[in-house]
Amino acid sequence: MAVIEVERLRKHYPGFHGGTLALDRVDFEVPEGGVFGFLGPNGAGKTTTIRCLLDLIRPSAGECRVLGTKSRGSISTVIDQIGAIVETPAFFPRFTAQRNLDLLAGLYGMGRREVRGALERVGLAGREKDLVRGYSLGMKQRLGLAAALLKDPKVLILDEPAHGLDPAGITEVRGLLRQLGDEGRTVFLSSHLLAEVQAICDKVAILSRGRCVAQGTVREVLGRGRTTGVLVRVSDIPKAMQILDAGGFDVSEADDAITVTADPARSSEITQALATNELYVQEIRPLQVTLEEVFLELTADDRDEAWLQEPPKSNDD
């Protein structure tokens, strides 16, 4: 069973000039266990989707389910199995972190032991006696994560969990989220930090202008990038370029090497063509496509000037 199911989800916010169509028939599924990355540029609709998942707002059409339960109207029946952070989590600023978590723990029927465990997991042990007012943004994010973990949730729904964290904090939280996913929990996170997502997520969905433009394993999504190529290093670059060009390859020179725009599966043809002409390859490897490159390619429409000036009118179903 998919832990999160989103089906033809639409959300139209009313307003001037026809309002905003924030989600336009979004479809995706999050399987049980592991880390799922939900990516998209600013305004793509990530937070709107998460709000629909948690029944904080009402979709205009379509449906979402968490743990097999329809979000709209019924999320309360499964909410004790869901830990969530939507945007910056709110705490009582004049209370200590400990007191804030104790209050929540009381609400969930948990005790001091769970609070201690949550503080340790997020790296806040030792700072629990500080007032939340004096917490940095990164510390508040961690406290939010601690609060989400108190319930020992099956599912974690996190909107930008790395927001405000320094590089060391990002690495730490990344390790924690990966661990939670490996424990069999389902971690669903929205993010802009593509390198981080590529490093920890098993699957991703990419949202652009309210539409899901790609989803699948990180590997599958990387495969959607058009920029497949092979890097070749030889001693005589001009000669090698000539040979490959004559062999029908699309070549260009880059940093003391040659880039061949071709499926890496054709590497043996490249080495053969060069070897026949007594040029021996020093290095040959597929060019790594990053999630960032694929993301920029797939969300290019988002940066259209026309789009910035004139959002599309909604056409309600």
Ligand SMILES: Nc1ncnc2c1ncn2[C@@H]1O[C@H](COP(=O)(O)OP(=O)(O)OP(=O)(O)O)[C@@H](O)[C@H]1O
């Ligand atoms: N309450 C609201 N009323 C009107 N429009 C809204 C509202 N909330 C969001 N929007 C619009 O809906 C679109 C999607 O916004 P959303 O916050 O879901 O994007 P996001 O992907 O979370 O962006 P970000 O990366 O900046 O957090 C945007 O165009 C936004 O301006």
Ligand SMILES: [Mg+2]
């Ligand atoms: Mg958002």
